[in-house]
Amino acid sequence: MDGSDLPAASCPTATTGVAGDGPPETAGEDPATATHPERCEALAAAIAGVLGGALEEHEARAAATARSQGELAAAIDRLNGELDKLLENAPSPVIAQHAARISSIRKRVLALNMLLRAIQRRIDNIDRMVSTGVTSDHPSRAQLQNHN
Template sequence: MNDFSQSQHHFLLRTELNQTTMEAAENDSVVLETTEPSSSHGSDGDDHLRQSSDVLAKGLSSMLSSVISDFDFRAQQTLQSQNHLSSVIDRLTGELDQLLEDAPLPFIMQQAAKISSVRKRVSSLNLLLKSIQGRIDNIDRMLSIGPTHGFKRNS
């Protein structure tokens, strides 16, 4: 790399290093503390590039962690809501079954079939939601391990 393109490269690096904040979801923000490179020659430049990459990786990891935590919280609330809905539908199905035993009218049987269909769909959605929750937990676990875990760095 010639001196001119190397100085352009280091100027871009300095510009990236001077960035101090990144906006995350809603009112959350991530602050990146950076240092200005003191020299632009040799392996010192590589160290600064590696340092800026690490800072950027940590900032992105922090931002993604907050987004995933928010999504995880909302998925947990949805799961609780789905479980409550499922229990209410179970109770209603039981009451309708009792009503069918007492007075088997065609209208009541039709409504019971609709409720039974809704119950099956809610159960299916609960299974899907639990699967998604498991995937989110895996992503969260991978983020908590760290961005450089398992990756070899070329030196």
């Protein structure tokens, strides 16, 4: 190992210098002449490509889950309304007990829907950051070293 195959110390995404573990090089480029920022950019592009597919798959599943949760919430609301009408017409301890259980389930479904929306917003933010190339609001080690 002559040191040219080791990852850049300023590249926060670089891993250990095991053979084949380094960032991908562009075609025809000698690893010894590749600059560290170029290697980091190539690695970042590869990671973004892998994560992009995973994010698209997750978005499809999240959309299906959101639709399903919406349908479930609508069905529970309808059932809750019907039970309320039934309780008005014929109050019964058994019906009241079931109405309380359904109301409790409804509250849990609504809480789960809010959690799913928050998760979807976070994933949308990650997707937006990956697609625009924004890494974070905090400077990386490479950015700090470039300013010094």
